[in-house]
Amino acid sequence: MAQHGIDFPAISGEEGGGLTINTDYQIAAYPTYILIAPNHDIVIQDIWPVPNTQTFINAFEGQGIQQAPCGTSQTIELLTGFQFISSNVDPVDKDMTTVMAEVLSDNLTFVRNSQGSTLRKIGPNWVNNIGDWIFAEGYLVKMSSNDSFTITGSLVDPSTPIGVVAGFQFVSYFPTSAMDALVAFGTIIVDDLDFIRDSQGSMLRKIGPNWVNGIGDAAPGQGYLVKMFADGELIYPSDFGSNNNTFKSKLETTNTVVEKSVVED
Numbered sequence: 001m002a003q004h005g006i007d008f009p010a011i012s013g014e015e016g017g018g019l020t021i022n023t024d025y026q027i028a029a030y031p032t033y034i035l036i037a038p039n040h041d042i043v044i045q046d047i048w049p050v051p052n053t054q055t056f057i058n059a060f061e062g063q064g065i066q067q068a069p070c071g072t073s074q075t076i077e078l079l080t081g082f083q084f085i086s087s088n089v090d091p092v093d094k095d096m097t098t099v100m101a102e103v104l105s106d107n108l109t110f111v112r113n114s115q116g117s118t119l120r121k122i123g124p125n126w127v128n129n130i131g132d133w134i135f136a137e138g139y140l141v142k143m144s145s146n147d148s149f150t151i152t153g154s155l156v157d158p159s160t161p162i163g164v165v166a167g168f169q170f171v172s173y174f175p176t177s178a179m180d181a182l183v184a185f186g187t188i189i190v191d192d193l194d195f196i197r198d199s200q201g202s203m204l205r206k207i208g209p210n211w212v213n214g215i216g217d218a219a220p221g222q223g224y225l226v227k228m229f230a231d232g233e234l235i236y237p238s239d240f241g242s243n244n245n246t247f248k249s250k251l252e253t254t255n256t257v258v259e260k261s262v263v264e265d
Contacts, residue, residue, distance in 0.1 A: 035059060052159075052238040073152040076221050078103065078143045083199045084223030086138040086172035091153040094132035102149040109142040114169045136162045138170030138223025162234040164188060170223050174236050178217040185218070187235045194227040 021027070025034060026045060033056075035044040047059045057067065074089045091099050096119045100111065110120035114137060117129040135156050158174040175184065181204050182189065185196055195205035199222065202214040218224065226234075 035063065071152065072155045073150050074221065075148055075150045078107075078141060078147045078149070080143050080146055083141050083143070084138050084170060084225060085141050085221060086170075086223035087133075087135060087151045088156045088158070088172070088174045088176060088220055089151045089153045090135045090156055091133055091151050094134075096128050096130045096133055097126055099133040099151060100149055103143075103147045105147070107143055107145040107147045109144055112140040113137060136160070136172050138172050138225075140170060140223075158236045159238055160235075164226055164228050164232045164234055166228050166230050169226050169228070171226050171234060173218050173220060173222055173224065175218075176220055178219040179237070180213070181215040181218045182211065182213050184236055185224075185234065186237070188226070188228070188232045190232070192228055192230040192232050194229055196227075197225040198222060 025032075025042070027034075033047040033050065034042060035047065037043050043063055044059055047055065050056070061067070072089055074087050076085050076087060078085070093099070096111065097104065100108070100119065104121075104126050108121075110118045111130065112118045113130050113134075117131075119126065119128045119130050121127070133151075155176075156174050158176070160174060162171055164171065173184070181196065185204065189204075189211055193206075195203045196215065197203045198215050198218075202216070204211065204213050204215050206212070215224075
């Protein structure tokens with residue numbers, strides 16, 4: 001950053017001044033998350049444990065720091081034929097014709113929601129009988145050619161509950177990374193579930209006494225058709241971190257920063 005007139009100190013071990021930093025900020029283990037005020041006062045010495053992002057939210061809000069929407073975007077890839085789609089982004093402008101403006105062309109045949117309402121072209125005009133894009137819902141799309149569109153807005157908390165009702169329903173997928181479908185849909189894998197189906201027709205369903213996962217991993221951008229015998233509630237596991245089976249343990253500090261990952265079998 002020298003070209004910008006900014007110098008950052010190198011801190012590593014005893015020679016690099018790392019021990020001084022450890023002493024000044026009372027760092028006894030790694031990782032240590034410290035909340036420091038603008039006047040350099042330490043407000044919270046150590047935010048720990050950190051099982052999910054809500055821990056940070058609670059710590060910040062406890063000090064009067066309020067959340068503000070962060071702009072993010074997700075590109076949905078559309079393939080020729082039928083496909084279930086969804087998004088983990090809540091769009092700023094929710095009108096379906098605005099959300100899907102990039103694909104309102106001859107490539108798109110229709111978009112359909114769980115109630116059977118459609119966005120489709122009638123004569124020269126696109127007719128929107130769906131209304132708004134609802135982030136908790138999935139949609140059935142029919143394409144005559146490959147295409148894509150991008151949704152811009154705020155990222156949806158992956159643990160936001162989705163109400164599922166008796167009968168058929170398209171549901172959204174909130175996590176930002178792929179996840180084993182048995183884990184992802186765990187809260188509705190009960191006797192009230194008939195099946196879950198993906199765009200390829202693969203299913204997660206009960207055969208005999210066992211739940212058989214023909215879907216594999218659920219993935220961002222994909223929607224899923226769910227059939228329930230009774231109402232329920234789908235809550236996805238938090239995808240805090242890149243690996244749902246990985247957590248970080250603190251290690252005592254030495255002259256070198258050490259971080260250890262512990263992976264469950």
